[in-house]
Amino acid sequence: MTRQGTHMTIELNRRAGLAALASLAAAPVAAAAATQGKGSPLPPISIYHLEGRRSERVVWLMEELGFPYKLEFKRGDLMGSMALIKAFSPIVPMAPTVKYGDQVLVESGAIMELILNRHAPGKLQPDLGSADYPHYLMWMHYAEGSLAAKLFSDYRAWMQQPPKERSRLVDSEAVVEFAEEFLKAHEWFGGAAFSAADIMMLFPLRVATELNIVDAVQFPKVAAWKARVEARPAYQRMLAKARPDGMIGMLRALPQHAPSGPRSPGPTR
Ligand SMILES: N[C@@H](CCC(=O)N[C@@H](CS)C(=O)NCC(=O)O)C(=O)O
CATH class of the missing domain: 1.20.1050.10 (Glutathione S-transferase Yfyf (Class Pi); Chain A, domain 2)
Incomplete structure (x- = not known):
C-alpha cells in the first residue's frame, strides 16, 4: 500500500476472485450458474471510497464474500478522495460510488442487493420464503x-x-x-x-x-x-x-444532551 496523499488503487482478493471466475467459466451460461446457486460471474468492481463513511459497507460486503475489488481513495485525505469521486462521476458525487463493469452505481443498499442477488445467491440473506x-x-x-x-x-x-x-x-x-x-x-x-x-x-x-x-x-x-x-x-x-489510520475528519459530536424528559412520541416526518 502506498502512503498518504498518493492515489491508491488497491486490488484486493484478486486471487480468490480469479479462482472463483475460473470455476464459474465452466458453467455454460450465467443464468444456468445462477440457478445452480453459484451466481453469475462478477464483473470488475471499483469502489470509490471515503474513509469511515458509507462506502465501507460495500468493502465489508466484498470482504465477507471474498470477492475481488479495487478500492479508490486518497489515504488520509477526504477532500482528495472526494475529488477522485467527482472526477469519475461528477453528476452525483457520493460515497460509495461503484464502477460495476461499465456501469456507475450509487446507493450502498442497492449495490449490496445487486451483488448478493446476482453473484452470491444464498449468502448473507435469509431465504426469500423464511420468516x-x-x-x-x-x-x-x-x-x-x-x-x-x-x-x-x-x-x-x-x-x-x-x-x-x-x-x-x-x-x-x-x-x-x-x-x-x-x-x-x-x-x-x-x-x-x-x-x-x-x-x-x-x-x-x-x-x-x-x-x-x-x-x-x-x-x-x-x-x-x-x-x-x-x-x-x-x-x-x-x-x-x-480505514487504515482510524477515523478521520469526524463531524463534531453534539454537546451533552439536554436533561431527559419524557420520551416524545416518535418520528414526525
Ligand atoms: N443513501 C446513500 C448515501 C450516500 C452518502 O450520502 N454518502 C456520504 C458519505 S457517508 C457522501 O458521499 N456525502 C457527500 C459529501 O460528504 O460531500 C447510500 O447509502 O449510499
Missing part, C-alpha cells in the same frame, strides 16, 4: 430510509439551534429504540444469522452514538450487537484496508 426475510428487508431499507435520514436531520437541527430539552423535532431516540427493541428478540437484524442488514445498520448506529445524537447507555442491546459485528474478521479486514 426472517421480511425483517431482513425492512432493516436493509430502514438503515437509510428512516434511521440515517432522521439522525442527520436531527444532527443538523441540533447544530443550528441546540434544544434546551428533549424535543419532538430533535428526537432520534425513537428510531434507535426501534432497533433496540428488535435486538431484544433477535441476535441479528436479519433474524437468526448475520446478514447484509447488519452491514447496512452499522453505519447509522455508529453515527448515532459517536456523534452523541443519542445516549449510548440507553441502548445496551445495540451496543452488544455492535461489539459482535465489529469483531468479525471481514470487518477487521475492511478496517485495515479502508
Whole structure:
C-alpha cells in the first residue's frame, strides 16, 4: 500500500476472485450458474471510497464474500478522495460510488442487493420464503430510509439551534429504540444469522452514538450487537484496508444532551 496523499488503487482478493471466475467459466451460461446457486460471474468492481463513511459497507460486503475489488481513495485525505469521486462521476458525487463493469452505481443498499442477488445467491440473506426475510428487508431499507435520514436531520437541527430539552423535532431516540427493541428478540437484524442488514445498520448506529445524537447507555442491546459485528474478521479486514489510520475528519459530536424528559412520541416526518 502506498502512503498518504498518493492515489491508491488497491486490488484486493484478486486471487480468490480469479479462482472463483475460473470455476464459474465452466458453467455454460450465467443464468444456468445462477440457478445452480453459484451466481453469475462478477464483473470488475471499483469502489470509490471515503474513509469511515458509507462506502465501507460495500468493502465489508466484498470482504465477507471474498470477492475481488479495487478500492479508490486518497489515504488520509477526504477532500482528495472526494475529488477522485467527482472526477469519475461528477453528476452525483457520493460515497460509495461503484464502477460495476461499465456501469456507475450509487446507493450502498442497492449495490449490496445487486451483488448478493446476482453473484452470491444464498449468502448473507435469509431465504426469500423464511420468516426472517421480511425483517431482513425492512432493516436493509430502514438503515437509510428512516434511521440515517432522521439522525442527520436531527444532527443538523441540533447544530443550528441546540434544544434546551428533549424535543419532538430533535428526537432520534425513537428510531434507535426501534432497533433496540428488535435486538431484544433477535441476535441479528436479519433474524437468526448475520446478514447484509447488519452491514447496512452499522453505519447509522455508529453515527448515532459517536456523534452523541443519542445516549449510548440507553441502548445496551445495540451496543452488544455492535461489539459482535465489529469483531468479525471481514470487518477487521475492511478496517485495515479502508480505514487504515482510524477515523478521520469526524463531524463534531453534539454537546451533552439536554436533561431527559419524557420520551416524545416518535418520528414526525
Ligand atoms: N443513501 C446513500 C448515501 C450516500 C452518502 O450520502 N454518502 C456520504 C458519505 S457517508 C457522501 O458521499 N456525502 C457527500 C459529501 O460528504 O460531500 C447510500 O447509502 O449510499
